[in-house]
Amino acid sequence: DAGVTQSPTHLIKTRGQHVTLRCSPISGHKSVSWYQQVLGQGPQFIFQYYEKEERGRGNFPDRFSARQFPNYSSELNVNALLLGDSALYLCASSPEGGGETQFFGPGTRLTVL
Amino acid sequence: GEDVEQSLFLSVREGDSSVINCTYTDSSSTYLYWYKQEPGAGLQLLTYIFSNMDMKQDQRLTVLLNKKDKHLSLRIADTQTGDSAIYFCAEIANQAGTALIFGKGTTLSVSS
Numbered sequence: 001d002a003g004v005t006q007s008p009t010h011l012i013k014t015r016g017q018h019v020t021l022r023c024s025p026i027s028g029h030k031s032v033s034w035y036q037q038v039l040g041q042g043p044q045f046i047f048q049y050y051e052k053e054e055r056g057r058g059n060f061p062d063r064f065s066a067r068q069f070p071n072y073s074s075e076l077n078v079n080a081l082l083l084g085d086s087a088l089y090l091c092a093s094s095p096e097g098g099g100e101t102q103f104f105g106p107g108t109r110l111t112v113l
Numbered sequence: 114g115e116d117v118e119q120s121l122f123l124s125v126r127e128g129d130s131s132v133i134n135c136t137y138t139d140s141s142s143t144y145l146y147w148y149k150q151e152p153g154a155g156l157q158l159l160t161y162i163f164s165n166m167d168m169k170q171d172q173r174l175t176v177l178l179n180k181k182d183k184h185l186s187l188r189i190a191d192t193q194t195g196d197s198a199i200y201f202c203a204e205i206a207n208q209a210g211t212a213l214i215f216g217k218g219t220t221l222s223v224s225s
Contacts (some may be wrong), residue, residue, distance in 0.1 A: 004155075012215040033211075033212065033213075035213075038215070041217055041218075042117075042150075042201055042203075042216050042217050043156070043213070043215050044215075044216050045206070045212035045213065047216070048211060048212060052136060053191030055148070055211070056211065056212050057146075089156055090156065092156075092213075094211075100211075101144070101146070101158060101161060102158075102213060103158060104155045104156040104157070104158075105155050106154060107154075107155045
């Protein structure tokens, strides 16, 4: 079975632009979480979605938004990009979103120039 | 607040045992996790331990949990060069859905 998939692999944007990152969870998993990992740090929680509803939100500005689709895939949107948004964006899926183990995808490397 | 702390760097010789330590703050955490990250890659789940356990062994990996001191450790027996990576300790932050709170990671370097 395929694991968590993310697209694109790499992305280069300029300040002020917006970006959309995509994630497909493991088949049968209904919950998707997004994390931001800046260089040299551990991942920081951004959002969790379960059954298309936001289950949790981390300490990120309103420029960050996400949604989950009926097929459980998810998009993370970031508006008005700043240099500090440059990071590896990780998506994780879990079966029910109730505290079970989360399985991570390979990530999308975003560079903001 | 929630915080997970780890030592930043560990260097061992091939064949030795490695011990990576972690302290956490949320005493209500139900599960504690160890993830491995190789350069340029995502996170690979290594193992996890439920909070009512003291120890869990999985092949070369041994996890020890001291709930009183909020201390978690990961022991890798017979460390190989392929074990070189960054290891993250993580706890569940119950105050934000089921978010994982990660430490900054321990870089394990294995020399032959």
